[in-house]
Amino acid sequence: MDFQPKRISTFTLGCKVNQYDTEAVVELFKAEGYEEVAFDEKADVYIVNTCTVTHLSDRKCRQMLRKTKKLNPNSVLIAMGCYAQAAGEQIKIDVPEVDLIVGTNKRNEIIQLVENYKMNQEEYNFVGNIMDVEEFEELHISNMGEHTRAYLKIQEGCNNYCTYCIIPYVRGKIRSRKIENVIQEAKRLIEAGFKEIILTGIHVASYGKDLGNTSLIEAISAIHDLEGLERIRLSSIEPVVVTQEFLEAIAKLPKLCHHFHLSLQSGSDTVLKRMNRKYTTEEYRQSVEELRRIWPDVAITTDIIVGFPGETKEEFEETAQFTREIGFAQVHLFPYSVREGTVAAKMKEQLDSQAKDERLKALKVITDASQHAFMEQFVETNMEVLFEKSEAGKAHGYTSNYIKVEVVTSDNLVNTLKTVHVECKVGEALEGKCID
Known part of the structure; x- marks a missing residue:
């Protein structure tokens, strides 16, 4: 009989960091002789990398976990990621089909966890206190599904504790990847043929703060001159990153893409304060103006949350007007979603879904027009x-x-x-x- 390799299949919900984590875990399985197969195929091990940004995300995770086990009832089904970290025991109650629960740590031990489970099938929940984790968990990627762009994770965790956000509680404190390891992975990706690398993390702007002797600019500069690399792109950063030092440095980095995803969340200063954001709209505006001074063609993209607790019509109009004035290249719009365990979940004056939907539609008209205007300026260039x-x-x-x-x-x-x-x-x- 011909030898049949063990098979691994994955499904990822949520952000680009989750995509990176999934790819890195798949590489661990491949190194042990597993063959990766499409998600709708029969596999020996299934991993659903979960997201918990909204209640909708939680529901999608539960639905996907139930669906997955039906593909092969004899498989080992793993719930991994943020929702697994937040609600490990509850997942086992809601979806008893899940065999192993691995949160946002111990992913580099996942092969051993699977093998141990196959032998005894007793311990299943490996979610620990993420706040106790001090070191960046080294996972590696040498290949990805996309042919031209590769994600390189340089940072984990967040210390900001915005009042609406559950992520610091499920990803832990900031941990930065050592610069030499960032360089090594960049070299592997370039050797694999990637021409564009996207530096990503949970809060990329905080890169290096826990290391004491480095910064985001140093991480960019460290890989900038590697032969074969054509572009470096950043995932989301905040306007406070755009200091004079930062601006002077990026002006000397021709491979850095003219695109910044500057997190906004609201165009109202009073809402930003309730959100515990660390900047004002005027500081945001100044950051945009400085970036455009260096690169007139720069794309400024962002995220905006509509319907934050207590958001008045006047505050919403402030956001709408600020959005018009900035002229974003693209905006990701989200209705506020209550996350238990966050400060905002306890705030009074929670808006109903109808008010959120109406504001979302009104703001989308503005952002669509803004995106259209940004793109039109490049016709005949x-x-x-x-x-x-x-x-x-x-x-x-x-x-x-x-x-x-x-x-x-x-x-x-x-x-x-x-x-x-x-x-x-x-x-x-x-x-x-x-x-x-």
């Missing part, structure tokens, strides 16, 4: 595009300032950088022709 997909006579990729660009071509342009003359905007993409 030349833009450098790193192509990601090439199929059915079309190829598409992204510019440094994160605009999707499509060209009609029969050539396979995947993982190539081309200059494109932009001719028009169609939907949420620009279209044009390669001129090199």
